[in-house]
Amino acid sequence: MTLPAFFIAHGSPALAVESNDYTQFLKQLGDRLPAPKAIVVFTAHWDCPEPSVTMDDSHQTLHDFYGFPSNMYTIDYPAPGHSELASEICALFARSNLPYQPIRGRGLDHGVWVPLLHMYPQANIPVVVVSVDSLRSPQEQYDIGRMLEQLRHDNVLIIGSGGTVHNLRLLGSSDEPEDWAVEFDNWMGERLEKWNTRELFQYDKKAPNARTAVPSYGTEHLAPLFYAMGTADMSRKAKRLFQSYPYGTLSLNCWQFGDSV
Numbered sequence: 001m002t003l004p005a006f007f008i009a010h011g012s013p014a015l016a017v018e019s020n021d022y023t024q025f026l027k028q029l030g031d032r033l034p035a036p037k038a039i040v041v042f043t044a045h046w047d048c049p050e051p052s053v054t055m056d057d058s059h060q061t062l063h064d065f066y067g068f069p070s071n072m073y074t075i076d077y078p079a080p081g082h083s084e085l086a087s088e089i090c091a092l093f094a095r096s097n098l099p100y101q102p103i104r105g106r107g108l109d110h111g112v113w114v115p116l117l118h119m120y121p122q123a124n125i126p127v128v129v130v131s132v133d134s135l136r137s138p139q140e141q142y143d144i145g146r147m148l149e150q151l152r153h154d155n156v157l158i159i160g161s162g163g164t165v166h167n168l169r170l171l172g173s174s175d176e177p178e179d180w181a182v183e184f185d186n187w188m189g190e191r192l193e194k195w196n197t198r199e200l201f202q203y204d205k206k207a208p209n210a211r212t213a214v215p216s217y218g219t220e221h222l223a224p225l226f227y228a229m230g231t232a233d234m235s236r237k238a239k240r241l242f243q244s245y246p247y248g249t250l251s252l253n254c255w256q257f258g259d260s261v
Contacts, residue, residue: 001034001154001155001261002152002153002155002258002259002261003033003034003036003152003155003156003157003158003258003261004152004232004256004257004258004259004260004261005145005152005157005158005159005160005228005229005231005232005256005257005258006029006157006158006159006160006228006254006255006256006257007159007160007161007162007224007225007228007229007253007254007255007257008026008115008159008160008161008254009161009162009163009164009166009251009252009253009254010044010110010111010114010115010161010162010163011114011163011246011250011252012246012250013065013068013072013110013114014068014069014072015114015115015118016072016075016110016113016114016117017069017071017072017075021244022242022244022252023118025241025242025254026115026118026119026254027118027119027121029119029241029254030118030119030120033157033261034155034261035125036125036155036156036157037125037126037154037155037156038082038085038125038126038127038128038156038157039079039116039120039125039126039127039128039156039157039158039159040085040089040127040128040129040130040148040151040156040157040158040159041111041112041116041127041128041129041130041158041159041160041161042130042131042132042145042158042159042160042161042223042224042227042228043109043111043112043129043130043131043132043161043162043224044111044132044161044162044163044220044221044223044224045064045109045110045111045112045220046106046109046111046129046130046131046132047131047132047133047134047220047223048101048131048132048133049133049135050098050099050100050101050133051093051098051099051100051101051130051131051133051144052100052101052102052103052106052130052131053086053089053090053093053100053101053102053103053128053129053130053131054081054086054103054104054106054127054128054129054130055081055083055086055087055102055103055104056081056083056104056105056106057080057081057082057083058078058080058081059077059078059079059080059081059106059107059108059127060107060108061075061076061077061078061107061108061113062106062107062108062109062110062113063075063110064109064110065110075113075117077108077113077116077117077123078123079108079113079116079120079123079124079125079126079127080124080126080127081126081127081128082126082127082128085126085128085151085156086102086128087102088151089128089130089148089151090102092147092148092150092151093144093147095147096147098144098147106129108127108129109129111161111162112127112129112161115159115161125157130227132162132220132223132224132227133223134219134220134223136223137201138200138201138203138223138226139197139201141223141226141227141230142197142201142226142227142229142230142233143230144227144230145158145160145226145227145228145229145230145231145233146230146231146233147230148231149230149231149232149233149234151231152231152232152258158228158231159224159228160223160224160225160226160227160228160229161224162220162221162222162223162224162225163221163222163250163251163252163253164184164185164188164213164214164221164222164225164251164253165181165184165185165213165214165245165249165250165251166213166214166218166221166222166250166251167212167213167214167215167218167249168218168250169215170212170249171247171248171249171250172247172248172249173247173248174247174248175244175245175246175247175248176245176248177245177248177249178245178248178249180208180209180212180213181209181213181245181248181249181251182245183208183209184207184208184209184210184212184213184214185213185243185251185253187203187206187207187208188200188203188207189240191203192229192238192240192255193238193239193240195236195237195238200226201226203222213251225255228255228257229255229257231257231258232257232258235257235258235259237257237258237259238255238256238257239255239256239260240253240254240255240256241254241255241256242254
């Protein structure tokens, strides 16, 4: 079974306890996909110079946020790990002469478990988490993703978890989309659909409102998109499945890379 890869915006941690169009979409996405043997998540909330890979057979749930309702700190997402798959990922990095770090005991950050809570609420599918490096160029991030493309052909679901517009200093009080956020997403979307990597890799210089949508302190949230995209390099197909803007600027979107199933 060959599965597509996805870029999934994880939004606010509060998404874990919300019920809205986006959480319903995530549930339906999980329902319609064939059950994967494992899930690999490139998460924006693990930013390291070298790719780090969780090697655990079990995970703790990290509540890596503050100022939210107390019930959010009791949520548990006890998905198992998959040490064999983690070792395979490390071997693929080694084959490409990419230094990497096997890590034990890290746990699942909210960029991992919040979307998976809606997609696979039973937490019965093994999860391996891989870090991103926001200081690498989009080309380098894409190329690292491409090293893992063969996993998709072995019934492994690959997800990049982050956000295209993720400037927390500009959150509004309305869900009416701000024009500048929509303009940035539309520019990115047109190039994703055409697989125009030449311009995508220069989004910071070419995209309208790029410095506002992806501030210098928030580039790690866009990085997972390029990692996930790279895992579909052979098919080069992209399709936007969902888009909304809670708080006017927090882009909740989902992109599918690769063929549909």
